[in-house]
Amino acid sequence: MPAKRIIPCLDVKEGRTVKGVHFTGLRDAGDPVELGARYAAQGADELVFLDITASIENRPAFARLVEETASVLNIPFTAGGGISSCRHVETLLRSGADKITVNTAAVLNPALISRLAAAFGSQCIVVAVDIRRGESGWEVWTHGGRCPSGRGAVDWAAEAADRGAGEILLTSMDHDGTTNGFAAGITRLIADAVPVPVIASGGAGRISHFIDVFQQGGAEAALAASVFHYGTIGIPELKERLAANGIPVRPVSEERRENEAD
């Protein structure tokens, strides 16, 4: 049984992290590579880098960033943002990303998931699913949460897994940014409906939210951005509390603690 994973997410624009980062001692808070290495040293289990520029002309810059990150990090990381083709995926994997995420392009063309899984293996294909609760239940939204797709959340997650997604990254747009907790209920419905791991995202504000999404939500991993960037929650403390609540985590080693104290 693998440990439940803690995954900081870094939004990157033009090669720089965009959300405010309130770490002391960082040489350059906007440098995604330095920030990623810092999280790794703190005991993050994986990282996600999302290219929020995602315009075609800036893709080479993101691939270079991925390559630089891969040379420094000794933990796995996922790259995503605007991915719509096998070629784009190949570039990022060859640059050293362990996994990639697809979102809108997969909803518009579900066969893309099948093609990517066949070409690169399910283990590196994360399908990101953005959802909102509407009158008819949880619905999938695309284009960064701007467009309703008409697809039901559970139905789409099940199809994505069927087509070869290795993981589902589930973000409740209703919860994202609220710091009021993850959408544990729908996370549980999807975790029970798909055979692959579900990464919960959106809404983390307190340590108890992580406990809920693992215990009630059945998530295999939890992703967050601001609580880590602003230092509201430290990963060593988070992991200690999870362990104290009987949730299996990879503990932050003494060695990593010392690095952090530096």
Add this chain to the structure above:
Amino acid sequence: MNIVIIEYNGGNTRSVQFALQRIGFPKTVISDDPTVILQADRVIFPGVGEASSAMRRLRSLRIDRIIPDLKQPVLGICLGMQLLCSGSAEGETPCLGIFPDMVRRFPADKKVPHIGWARIRHADSPLFRGIAQDEWFYFVHSYCVPVNPGTSSVCRHGVAFSAAMQKDNYTGCQFHPEKSGSAGERFLTNFIKGDV
């Protein structure tokens, strides 16, 4: 030290190369050329993706013929380890047959793929020198090799499976040492420098 990483299916060769850089071997070679592979002091055989297409690719590059004859230490990582076995349930694929065992799919009662950090137990072997029992390594796989006489390290995901195997000059690891933090780097260092 001439270290060659076999390139055959566009997998995670760069990640392995970067990890070797971090542990002090900056000049590793990534190659699909049998001549280059045969001359290596250490051969690393990584791999991600699906078994039958990976075997097809190895055959088309004629690397399938040289791997069983290598005399230098060889390390198969993840799919690379699975391809060193006699066959895989993935695509009903005959593999290289260095390890006599069959690769099986995980039972469906657990989340598959098995993704994330898991603890391993290991035998007393130079490969695991300096690595504690129950140390955490990073895994990502849907198929596994059952525990067998060649198993040198065991992990569990519903069932016990081989986290590492050894036979003569061949080593396989199901985990990704290149992504397993400092323990993974120690494992790679042991493979490169150690008496394996």
